[in-house]
Amino acid sequence: MSTSTLPPERRKQLLLVDDEPVILQVLKAVFEDEPYRLTTASNGKDALAVIATSQVDLVITDKNLPDVGGIEILRAAKAKDPLAEVIILTGYGSLETALTALELDAFDYVLKPLNNVFDIRNKVRKADQKQQMAMENRRLIQELSRKNAELEAALDDARALQAELIQSEKLAGIGTLAAGIAHEISSPLFGILGLAEAVTDEQDLALAQGYARDIVEYCRTIRDIVVDLSSYSRSATHEYLTSVELSKVIADALKLVERSAPVENVVFSTEIEPGLYLNARTNELQQVFVNLIKNAAEAVNDRVLADSTGLAPRTVVVQAGRAEGVLWARVADSGLGIPEDRLRLIFDPFYTTKPAGKGTGLGLNIVYRIVTKYRGQIQVQSKVGEGTEFNLRFPVER
Numbered sequence: 001m002s003t004s005t006l007p008p009e010r011r012k013q014l015l016l017v018d019d020e021p022v023i024l025q026v027l028k029a030v031f032e033d034e035p036y037r038l039t040t041a042s043n044g045k046d047a048l049a050v051i052a053t054s055q056v057d058l059v060i061t062d063k064n065l066p067d068v069g070g071i072e073i074l075r076a077a078k079a080k081d082p083l084a085e086v087i088i089l090t091g092y093g094s095l096e097t098a099l100t101a102l103e104l105d106a107f108d109y110v111l112k113p114l115n116n117v118f119d120i121r122n123k124v125r126k127a128d129q130k131q132q133m134a135m136e137n138r139r140l141i142q143e144l145s146r147k148n149a150e151l152e153a154a155l156d157d158a159r160a161l162q163a164e165l166i167q168s169e170k171l172a173g174i175g176t177l178a179a180g181i182a183h184e185i186s187s188p189l190f191g192i193l194g195l196a197e198a199v200t201d202e203q204d205l206a207l208a209q210g211y212a213r214d215i216v217e218y219c220r221t222i223r224d225i226v227v228d229l230s231s232y233s234r235s236a237t238h239e240y241l242t243s244v245e246l247s248k249v250i251a252d253a254l255k256l257v258e259r260s261a262p263v264e265n266v267v268f269s270t271e272i273e274p275g276l277y278l279n280a281r282t283n284e285l286q287q288v289f290v291n292l293i294k295n296a297a298e299a300v301n302d303r304v305l306a307d308s309t310g311l312a313p314r315t316v317v318v319q320a321g322r323a324e325g326v327l328w329a330r331v332a333d334s335g336l337g338i339p340e341d342r343l344r345l346i347f348d349p350f351y352t353t354k355p356a357g358k359g360t361g362l363g364l365n366i367v368y369r370i371v372t373k374y375r376g377q378i379q380v381q382s383k384v385g386e387g388t389e390f391n392l393r394f395p396v397e398r
């Protein structure tokens, strides 16, 4: 809608202020056909009242009014609406004060007597355009900050979702770990049972005490297994960033994977530089290595099972070290390998080649999310029939 077709109540209000009736008449005539709501005031007090009680967008005011001066009116209009534009009418004699008016952010000034009415009209039109642009800017800035707030809210949602996903994948993974862990716990448990029965029948105190000591040892083994598992299942969102030692995380991850079947065909080895620290959540780093090592072990195991010669290599090697500004880690296996056209799929959520119930296809997706969250990089190299290698790099502050 162009301004000229706006209904009167939505047009901009142009306030004309002068104590000389003739000048007010002239001004009214000049703006009669312009798309404004015209209001006139013949003294400063009335002008201030109009400004106080209504939305005044544009003002033309005489500088020298008998009661309240034009500069005062200028200030009041700007205080009410910083986007209001004011043009000051002034006699030749007070050019200096006209300049003061400009310093006070008047849009322009017009010299009296009004010889050129077109000049006034043009100045008002320009003031109007400037105001229009300022309003548009203000709207855009408001829009921008609203969009910004929306984006931040969306980002928060995405973060929460990611945390949930990481947690639920971990719980699904625990299902498969649990079978191995039950097996792991069962041998010390049966040991305890046998020893406890022996203690019940034992008359010799020294022997009974020896059994009891063995029972304590077995209990410690079980306790360690349970502690490892419960630290893994704890939600990472409640854990703070700490300085995490990589060798410890990798050792714990290996322990967890070794307890989960099937690893009987796999030979693990590690070469970890001591003293590698990363500022992270222990739990999340552990998840990275559990997933990578578990995949590697599964690939080796599958290859061994599919191989009839009995010569298939069985290695999973985990290495980590420090290089220029980065910590690096490598998980390499001599497993089945990944066909080249599948390599780009393996980080996708739910991509799995494992039978239903054995894999969710979320492992590497979670690994990728966690690694990138710490501004790290992950790369994979693989050859069918030779093996696979995952390389990680994390930036470290000096």
Ligand SMILES: Nc1ncnc2c1ncn2[C@@H]1O[C@H](COP(=O)(O)OP(=O)(O)OP(=O)(O)O)[C@@H](O)[C@H]1O
Pocket: 291, 295, 296, 299, 333, 335, 336, 337, 338, 346, 347, 351, 352, 353, 354, 358, 359, 360, 361, 362, 363, 364, 365, 388
């Ligand atoms: N070291 C590896 N060697 C061979 N193939 C691999 C290796 N790591 C991953 N893959 C392939 O990538 C797929 C996706 O791995 P990902 O860890 O995301 O899921 P998954 O292992 O199938 O299931 P989950 O990890 O949820 O138990 C695997 O199914 C497998 O085909």
Ligand SMILES: [Mg+2]
Pocket: 291, 294, 295, 359, 363, 364
């Ligand atoms: Mg996996």
